[in-house]
Amino acid sequence: MSGRDRIDAYLDELFVRLRGDAAEGRSMLAEAEAHLRDAAAASIEAGMDEDAAQQAAIAAFGSPGHVARSADRHPVASAITAFVMAGGALAIVGFVAIGLSAVIAKVVAMLTSTQWVYGAPSGYRFTAAQCAHWLLVQPTAIGCGAAAAMENSDDSFQFTIGGVVAGLLVVGIAIGLALLLRRAGRFTHRRIPLVVVWAVGATAFGGAGVGLLAAGLGDVVVSGLWGQGLWFIESAVALVLAVYFGARLIAATTRSLGVVAQG
Secondary structure, eight states: OSSSOOHHHHHHHHHHHSSSSSHHHHHHHHHHHHHHHHHHHHHHTTTTOOOHHHHHHHHHHHHHHHHHHHHHOHHHHHHHHHHHHHHHHHHHHHHHHHHEEEEEEEHHHHOOOOHHHHEEEEETOHHHHHHHHHHHTEEEEHHHHHHHHHHHHHHHHHHHHHHHHHHHHHHHHHHHHHHHHHHTTTOOOOOOOOOHHHHHHHHHHHHHHHHHHHHHHTOOOBBBBBBBHHHHHHHHHHHHHHHHHHHHHHHHHHHHHHHHHOO
16 A cells, blocks of 8 residues: 555654653654564465555554553653653752852942842841851951851852762762662663743743842841842843743744644
C-alpha cells in the first residue's frame, strides 16, 4: 500500500508517546516497525488483505500507550532522575545568582556607601555589647553603626560565597549520582519539559525578587542580615532572572500554540 497506512499512523502515535533519550526512541520505533511489517506480511501471505493484515498486526502488538509504558522499565526511577536533573539546573542558577549578588554588593559598597549596602537603618538600636564587639573587630570605624556595617560587609560576603560553594557542591553530587544511577539502571532518559522549567524559574525568581524588593523598601532588619542596598541588589538580580525565564516561557508557549494551530 503506497502512502500513509495503518502502521505509519500507529508509529506516528507511538513516537508522540515515547519519552526519554532520542536514540532509544528511534531504536524503539525501528524495532516496532520491523515487527509490525513482518507480522502484516505473514498475514498477507496467508491470504489476508493488506489493510486487515496491518490491523491484526497492530492489535497483536499492543496499543501505542501500552508499548510506550512498557519501554520504560523503571518509570519511578526515571521520573526521579528527571526531576533531580531539572531541579539541579535551577538550583545551580539560583546559587550562581546569590554569588553574583554578593559580588555586585561588594562593588556597589566600594563605589557608594558601605553603610547603605550593609548597614542597619539609622534609627536601629544596637546593644552595648554589640557595639563593643563591632568596634573591637573594626577599629578603624567611626561609630557603632559604621563598625556594624563594615563587619556585616565582611561576614555577609564570606558566608554567602561559602554557602554558594557548598550548595553547588551538593547539587553537583546529586546530579552526578542521578546520572550514575540512570546509566547503571538503564533508566529511560526522561526530561522535564522545558516549558515547565521556564515556568518554575519565572515563578521562583519572580517571587523572590518581589519579596526582596519589599524588604528593601521597608528597610527590613533581620538578625544577622541587614542592609537596604543588599536587599535591592539581590532583588534586581532575581527579577532579571525572572524576566529571562518569563521570556523563554512565553517564547516556548507561543511556539507550542503555533504548532497546535497549524495542526
